[in-house]
Amino acid sequence: MPDRKGLTFIIGGARSGKSAHAETLVTAAPAPWTYIATAEAYDQEMRERIALHRSRRGEGWATMDAPLDLAGALAALPDGQPVLVDCLTLWLTNHMLAENDVEAECLRLTDVLSRPRGPWFVVSNEVGxxxxxxxxxxxxxxxxxxxxxxxxxxxxxxxLLMVAGLPLKVK
Amino acid sequence: MPDRKGLTFIIGGARSGKSAHAETLVTAAPAPWTYIATAEAYDQEMRERIALHRSRRGEGWATMDAPLDLAGALAALPDGQPVLVDCLTLWLTNHMLAENDVEAECLRLTDVLSRPRGPWFVVSNEVGxxxxxxxxxxxxxxxxxxxxxxxxxxxxxxxLLMVAGLPLKVK
Amino acid sequence: MPDRKGLTFIIGGARSGKSAHAETLVTAAPAPWTYIATAEAYDQEMRERIALHRSRRGEGWATMDAPLDLAGALAALPDGQPVLVDCLTLWLTNHMLAENDVEAECLRLTDVLSRPRGPWFVVSNEVGxxxxxxxxxxxxxxxxxxxxxxxxxxxxxxxLLMVAGLPLKVK
Known part of the structure; x- marks a missing residue:
């Protein structure tokens, strides 16, 4: 039921296929799809990763950048919009580097995420x-x-926990 | 059947919700509950972590410290006692820092754990x-x-493998 | 059906019991079994790990070394041969240290692995x-x-994802 309202959380290690799997899930809903990018291109390595992700996505995608105000970006979306947020780990990194109040920002974000107004897909890294x-x-x-x-x-x-490109259902 | 004898092993990464989930499981058995802490407060960061864990637990808990002699602490418990051991990774760290015979200590510990005399819950970290x-x-x-x-x-x-606060049953 | 043709992929962290579990699976097929080792003994620590793995395996095993030409080693095997490849991570390390074309080598390898001619078992590390x-x-x-x-x-x-020595089926 990918066109229903709901929050899907996709977690996994580096290069575990999180983004690619999330794209497959989002595009099971009718286009247009919104890709909310949290990455900031600090250096060449990051610029290349962003370009690679962008080139993999094709027609039907609109890209928004939300390195810090992710809650605001989500709140501004129209109802029913399929969305991929990629990813929470970079968003958190940006707030920590900016020395913002991380706890308050997480609260603001999860408040918006707790009431998804479309098929929302959020990607994050397991780093622990x-x-x-x-x-x-x-x-x-x-x-x-x-x-x-x-x-x-x-x-x-x-x-979903991603393991070598395959999803393992956790909830 | 949380009041039955048996060993539950809860493994996960850092901040995966291992301790909180283990506490939920232990407290499904009737109080009093025993918390066996293996942490030693080497520095301020560790002291804060210990205080945070301790403050989250409320009434009904007795806390024992067993940074090294965990096998002895478990052996001394009364039959039927619900226990949370938190955690094996710190216990192992303590023995390695003390330059003890780690292999022998693990054998002593697993010998006691192989005959649980109550609902025993043991937490450990995935670090590999x-x-x-x-x-x-x-x-x-x-x-x-x-x-x-x-x-x-x-x-x-x-x-149980903990993933972002959720248990995934492995056995 | 361990004596049928097919590829089983066993992934897990360090010391998660990947090799031991893979050996159990391979030896469920009739002997002889082939162990393809990709490790190169660069130093004493590595020599000890190799010796430990080798000593655990008993009668019925033939060992081949394929630190680089793993595709060639697999292609040269007789039909129906039960095989354990241990492990992909070290094979990849060897190619990176040799500054070979990693992408091309991975393509060559997966091409052979996509047509298993016996019960083939491949071990790799989760490092992300x-x-x-x-x-x-x-x-x-x-x-x-x-x-x-x-x-x-x-x-x-x-x-299979290995967690503390136990297999979790992913696919």
């Missing part, structure tokens, strides 16, 4: 299954990302 | 799904943690 | 669920490993 990072900033980021992932999973209708 | 760590100590720790997790999962009645 | 690594080579490796894992999972008949 490695060794404890050496530096304190990475540990703070890992904690904040884990908490945000829990909050979004709690309000999502469907949660 | 990142890039191979640079330093040899982290690799040794990762190996030892993975082996211990396998040993405990093998004797557990139930094994 | 930790914090983004500091150095660019580790990030490139993580990307390449994730892509290869997706390609192999896509053509596999069965995909």
């Amino acid at each position: 299954q490695g060794i404890v990072p050496d530096n304190a900033l990475a540990r703070r980021f890992r904690d904040a990302a884990g908490r945000l992932n829990q909050q979004v999973a709690a309000i999502a209708d469907t949660v | 799904q990142g890039i191979v760590p640079d330093n040899a100590l982290a690799r040794r720790f990762r190996d030892a943690a993975g082996r211990l997790n396998q040993q405990v999962a093998a004797i557990a009645d139930t094994v | 669920q930790g914090i983004v690594p500091d150095n660019a080579l580790a990030r490139r490796f993580r990307d390449a490993a994730g892509r290869l894992n997706q390609q192999v999972a896509a053509i596999a008949d069965t995909v």
Whole structure:
């Protein structure tokens, strides 16, 4: 029922096929589809990743950039609009680098996500299954990302864990 | 059947909701509940984490510290006692830092865990799904943690993998 | 049906019991079994890991080394031969260190794997669920490993995620 209102949360490691799978799910609803990009192109490596993702998506997609005000971007969407948010981890990174109030921002975001007004798909990274990072900033980021992932999973209708490109249903 | 004898093993990444989920499971059995903490407060960051976990638990909990002699602490419990051990990864860290015989200690622990005398819940971290760590100590720790997790999962009645706060049944 | 033709892909973190579980699956088919090792013993730590794996396997196993030409080794096998490839991550590492054309090599390999001529079992590591690594080579490796894992999972008949020594069926 991809054209119904509802929140689907897609979590996985790096290169686990999260974005590609999310695109498949979104495009099962009728076009047009909105892609909300949270990435900011700080360097060449990031610019290449963004270009690669963009080139994979074809006709029927409108792209919006929301590196910080993701809640606002979602709130401004028309009812019934199929949306892919890619991804929460970069959005969180942007807020941490900007030294914003991360807890307040997460609350604002999950408030909007808890009332999806169309088939909404949100992608995020699992970053907590490695060794404890050496530096304190990475540990703070890992904690904040884990908490945000829990909050979004709690309000999502469907949660998928991506493993080597394949979805494993968690909820 | 949370008041029956049995071992439940809850594994997951950092901030995956392991402790909170384990507390929910333990408190489905009648109080009093025993919380066995393995953490040692080496620094301020750790002290804050311990305080946060402690404040989340409310009435009905007795807390025991067992940074090293976890097998002894478990053996000393009365029959039928609901217990939460949080967590194996820190217990292992303590033994490695103390340069104890890790293999022997794991054997002692799993021997006690293989005969649960109440509803016992044990929490541990998945630390092996990142890039191979640079330093040899982290690799040794990762190996030892993975082996211990396998040993405990093998004797557990139930094994849950936590993903963004949600349990995925593995066994 | 372990003696039928088919590709089983076993993915998991470090010390998640991938190799041991794969050996159990392979040896459910009649001997002789072929173990294709991709590891190169660069240092003492690696030599010890290889020796440990080798000592665990007993009678009935033939070992082949294929640190680079894994496609060739598989193509040279007789029909119906039960095979364990351990593991793709080290094979990929070898090609990256040799500065070979990784994309072309992955294509050659997946081409052979897409037509298994016996019960073939392939082991690989999940390396993408930790914090983004500091150095660019580790990030490139993580990307390449994730892509290869997706390609192999896509053509596999069965995909298992190992968690603390236990298999979780993904496909």
